[in-house]
Amino acid sequence: MSALSPISRAACIGGGVIGGGWIARFLLAGIDVKVFDPHPEAERIVAEVLANAERAYGLLTGAPLPKRGRLTFCASLAEAVAGAEWVQESVPERLDLKRRVLAEIDAAAPAGALIGSSTSGLKPSELQAGLAHPGRLFVAHPYNPVYLLPLVEIVGGVETAPETIERAKTVLDAIGMKGVVIAREIEAFVGDRLLEALWREALWLIKDDICDVETLDDVIRYSFGLRWAQMGLFQTYRIAGGEAGMRHFLAQFGPCLQWPWTKLTDVVDLDEALVEKIGAQSDAQAGGLSIRELERIRDENLVGIVQALKASRGGEGWGAGQLLREFEQRLWAQAGAPPVAVDRAAPLELLETRVSPAWLDYNGHMTEFRYLHVFGDTTDALLRLIGVDLAYVEGGHSYYTVETHLRHLDEAKLGEALMCTTQILGTDEKRLHVFHRLFAGPERREVATGEHMLLHVDSKAGRACPAPASILAKLNVLAAAHAGLPRPAEAGRAVGAKARAAAAE
């Protein structure tokens, strides 16, 4: 596969919550990562974050991700940054420490390397002061978990070169992230300005016993938290203004800002009593779940939300879901044909995926139409194998499925590995008759079969037509290899009538 990213080597300095997330993000984009973190348990911590990230990606997408990059832990910062094209600093949020570490990075990194800081609020101009090469330093402020949330605020300081910002954005966009360039540097940029305001107000509400932490979180997650994931603030309020939109909203609710509704500018005193109060309420709220367990629940929820957004607007996608759709399209376009032997007398192993949270129904298992989804993806893999790829489809021809027979044999549960095989039952110049078997879990239980008849079509004319010799030649190799296989006993049930009629046109 051709490279997904314009870079292939990154260094991560600091491998904690955010550094670990960056490491996973880079590795899963096929980028080799060298890490320096003096913490004695850095390798274990990173391995746990990476395991969660791989699990989340398995749930997030069935698109063919590039081969995972190589992870190396280094004994020194200089060793880690040697050869790196992007160095990401994620050490604790202290100006003196960051300046010292960034100076070391600047001295040791290759001349062309980009240097991003994960700082949540320190201005890039303060971070780059005194560096020998300040032009390549910028803030790349991500959101936790970095491997799932796509946003990175890109902030340049007074000495950052415009070309640095451009290059950073290009790399982030290529690996499925959304690099948003912040026009002017301020402390805490945009995201944390907003979050800090909410956070300050929340602390007052707890201190003043207006509610406990669980009630406060419920108020967010059952209401505006759901809205924010898909439309942010201003577009949400535009709709809340009714038919007159934003202007009416401002006229009606603007004056409230002068009322004593908020305490925003006062900072609560986080004394021992308040820290203990919040800590105890938070412990009770967690109900015994560990941080790693909470992370996995969070990740499943985020995956479900992004997938719902991917299905929005009739499948075009919206917001973070549209970004995922576009990323997956690039992955599929680069994927090429699946790496399988076409002349073996055995069903083809064309697809491996996992049961995603968004695929479950009220019975707690994979819902019925997702079986067709998986079989459809398998058919697409078969089509790419015979040369029916995106370019072929854009050229005006394709195969359309005209008849399907599904059999549901067993349940597939959340997160289970799925594997699909395909046997060619018959072909001619217009028809392609296939039989898929879907297996779940490590023991490969057969959970479904799908029998499908496809017709080669001229998509502009909307009618069946013979496939060209180049496609038929590949198809015939497969069909010949499968000709000696026993025909599945379940095949042939009421499949074929519609296709026969259409093929005869």
Ligand SMILES: NC(=O)C1=CN([C@@H]2O[C@H](COP(=O)(O)OP(=O)(O)OC[C@H]3O[C@@H](n4cnc5c(N)ncnc54)[C@H](O)[C@@H]3O)[C@@H](O)[C@H]2O)C=CC1
């Ligand atoms: N935790 C969060 O939600 C977010 C944090 N950030 C930013 O990311 C940065 C890191 O924060 P976290 O990952 O949360 O902190 P953390 O405490 O989880 O991780 C910091 C890591 O840096 C390592 N470290 C300390 N000194 C080092 C040095 N000299 N060289 C290399 N590694 C060193 C520590 O061993 C630790 O593993 C901060 O600037 C923070 O503001 C940004 C977005 C969100």
Ligand SMILES: C[N+](C)(C)CC(=O)CC(=O)[O-]
């Ligand atoms: C708390 N925080 C300031 C470190 C948070 C962030 O910077 C972004 C996030 O992930 O919420």
